Amino acid sequence: MRAIRNNIFKTMIIVLSSLTVLGVVALILVTNLGGTEEASGERSIDDIRESSYLTDDITTDLQSGDYVRIRFRIVTDSKNSLEELEKRDFQVQNILIKELATMESDAFQTGLSGLEETLKLKLNEFMTEGKVTDVYTVDKVLQ
Structure with a gap:
């Protein structure tokens, strides 16, 4: 009789311990993977703005001799x-x-996407903490 009680007690302890471990694992998974934004890979616009850098206006000359003023996010x-x-x-x-x-100047007017991609690639070569995900031209003037 005593042996049966010990076996039931041991089985109960094993089941309760297993349920506790599973509960802790489930809680960790829900808190770390619970956001719908993260699951779909979409970031909110507020998150994007908080992690973006707006460059100063840069004025320089092109190979053709024209001048350009440009700014990126x-x-x-x-x-x-x-x-x-x-x-x-x-x-x-x-x-x-x-x-x-x-x-x-012709390549500048039609090749902004290439310039944005080049900037992204070259910056990612320098970055050690994270990476650049997108580059947007927000202002440009060609003279």
């Missing part, structure tokens, strides 16, 4: 990435000046 994947990018503002300007110096 650079979106990063996190606030830590944004902080790093803000510290690298001089590298952003350097990349832009070098890329624009090789462009003709």
